[in-house]
Amino acid sequence: MCFAVLGCSVQAERFSVTVLSPEGNPVEHAVAALVPLDKSLIPEVSTSTPAVMDQIDRQFSPYVLAIQAGEWVNFPNSDSIKHHVYSFSEAKSFQLRLYKDKPPEPLAFEKPGVVALGCNIHDWMIGYIYVAESPWFGISDTSGEITIEAPQGEYQLHVWHPLMKPADLAREQNVTVATSSQLAWTLQEALHSLTHDHLTDEFDEY
Amino acid sequence: MQSWLREGTGITRYDGHNDGLVLSQAMAEGEVDFENAWQLQATVYYYHDGDTRLGLTEAALTYQPLTAGWKHRVRVGAFYPNFSFENPKAGWQSPYTYSFSAINSWVAEELRTIGTEWQITRPGRQYNSNHTFSLVSSVFVANDGAGTLLAWRGWALHNRQTLLGERVAFADYPSISGPLELQPNWVKPFLETDDRIGYYIGGHWRHRRNTELRLYRYDNRGDPLQVDSQGQYAWDTKFWSLSLKHLFTREWRVLAQWMDGSTAMGDSAAVAVDFNAWYLLTSYKYHKHRFSLRYDNFETVDTDNNRYDVNDSHGHAWTLAWRYQPHKYIEMGIEYLYATSWNANRTTPDQPGADAGFDWPQRGSREQWQLVISGVY
Structure with a gap:
């Protein structure tokens, strides 16, 4: 209807x-x-609210985040220690130092593909952003x-x-x-x- | 028994002189992240006891570049090696008990890497594996005094970290005023006496996030014949250290460590001692409360032929701690420590041949209660 x-x-x-x-x-x-x-x-991306990839208890949260290409993602840090998040993925290569209570500007993910996230300080931390075409x-x-x-x-x-x-x-x-x-x-x-x-x-x- | 810090033969930091309220320690840690992969870190401590009140325990640069696969970390400066899991908090504090294990009490007082360390890690999760491996190698200088306190005083249990450049007192044992007259009854552990470079090499293995093992071999490659004008010998100290951490659940864990080594100084090993110690610690966290229980066992075995300087010793200790953090700026806790030790070099006037001036029973036990209130900023 x-x-x-x-x-x-x-x-x-x-x-x-x-x-x-x-x-x-x-x-x-x-x-x-x-x-x-x-x-x-x-269709074009309809939401203007960034998605969220948090750091909680030295883990990415969620483990897997899916967004549409063109969306923005915020990287807050809910831990009391600092993180150094990075990606070498083709779809998005970046690094961000995340301090407690100092959230950085959100990042745009324009290119479809899988973005594997790591933390340079906590080597077991791994998370993924699936950037979908639609x-x-x-x-x-x-x-x-x-x-x-x-x-x-x-x-x-x-x-x-x-x-x-x-x-x-x-x-x-x-x-x-x-x-x-x-x-x-x-x-x-x-x-x-x-x-x-x-x-x-x-x-x-x- | 009086603490070694006040030239006694006791093995705890506090003795009858300290009953009552003391400012145990004050610590500040500074950290600067540079735009590139470098970081500067320094830790300052204030203590009410010991030779020096205020000073640095660590000051180091860390280089940790971003890499896609294997990870590298280089440290340069003065810092603690990561032999164990007992001291992960800022300022090399323990979240478990206030008094460190015998092994880490000794590391706190006589060991520091003054040099460089390189750690290479193969992070399991990057390779779809549950196993993460690291190789750690270090070359260092200025750790020639390491071994002195173990040789005479033996193992101890405390949290008094030696400041860089500080000297640590111990009892004026009969052999020190006698046959070993060059040696004063204090040590500067972080001194370069023999111009020889020491090393340690270690391997870490971690399974998922639950279980981790660390194995190290340390050798300061001291030349026992070298002694400086103040009577500070180069002690030839080497040991193995094996540490384990296992998390049963998020709340409940065990830690263990074993150390086995030897030290020697002087002409034809005038003073030579084998040492070994181990502990088993279990800790349970219940909301904002943490309960920890540790058993320590320790021993030194005299291996020289100097019958005027017999340094055999052995002992054990139980440490029980409750720590409670009601607020993010305040922590309070109670620790009970029972330590008993037997040291051959403690003499009493009634022993045959003993100097009348010494009154140290060979076997001594001590119960130490601490009520601790900490401010965290």
Whole structure:
């Protein structure tokens, strides 16, 4: 249904993907993104509020952040110690020294791709910003499920996870978004066995 | 027994002279980040006791460039090596007990890297691995006095860090006024006596964030024959140190460390001692409260043939601490320390051949209670 006064033009459909390991277990922190085959259909970034990649207990929070290309990201520091956040990724290369109570200006992420974040002081800190081409993306929860509201049409579906192996990284699939559709995305290879745990030590090097 | 700081043979910082309220320490740490990868850090302490009241414990430049894979960290100046996990707080303080373990009490008083250290790390997470490895290597000078206190006084438990350039007193043992007359009853641990460069090399292994091991080999390569005009010998001190930290949960952890080494000074090793110590510490954090319990065991074994200077000693200690931080600027706590030690070189007038002037029982125990209030800024 569409009301002209609200200015909406296309009806959004619900598109769900469940990301599963080869054994059929749900995969958390996976990103699914839909890119329309006709890229002229991609709207401009509509939000002016920057997204947030925080540092809490010497970890990036969230572990994986997804934004649309053109969005801004704030890097606050909720720890009482300093961080030195950097990225060497092609999509965005930068470094920021983060002091307590001195938030820097937000950064723009213009180029689609994956931005891997590290901290030069705390080598175990690792986080990701998935810069999507379109506004139609989501991140899986513990059930492995991602729900995207997207207009009807033909899309290419990308599924990404920080610990994916090459065979899965190369996969993409054309999908049609029509009425509510559900898709199971089973990884071909197990994720790298790195454990993403939140056990942190408040007395690690500061 | 009177503290070694007041020329006694006791192994705790406080003795009967200090009962009551004292300003234990005041510390300020300064840090400057330069635009490039360099950082300057310095720590100043004030103490009410010891030879010098105010001074630096550390002053160093750190170079930590941004790299995509392996990480490098270079330190130049005067600083503590990272042998253990007990002292991670600013100013090399411990968040667990107020009195450090025997091992780290000795590190605090007689060890400092005055030189350079290079650490290379392969951060596991960058390589999709749960294992992170570091290799640490250092060359240093001006640590020729290290070993002196262990040889005569033996191990101790305290938090009195020696200031750079400071001298540390100990008891005037009979052998010092006798056969070893060049040696005064104090040491300047951070002195270059033999113009020889020392080194240490270490490896760190970390599994995820829970478990970490550090193994080090230290050797100051002292030339035991060298002595300066003030009677400060170059002690040939070398040891192994192995440390462990394991987090069971976010609240509950264990720390352990073991050290084993030897020291010697003088012609044909006039004074030679093997030393070893270990501790096991467990700590539990409950909201703003931290409870820590540590057991220390320590020993020195005299290995020279000088029968006028017998320095065997052994002992153990229990330390129990409760620390509570009700506010970000205030911490309070209570520590109970029980230490017992036996030192062969403590003599009493009734011992055969003993000098009548000394009255030090070989076996001594001490209970020390501390109520500590700290301001944190």
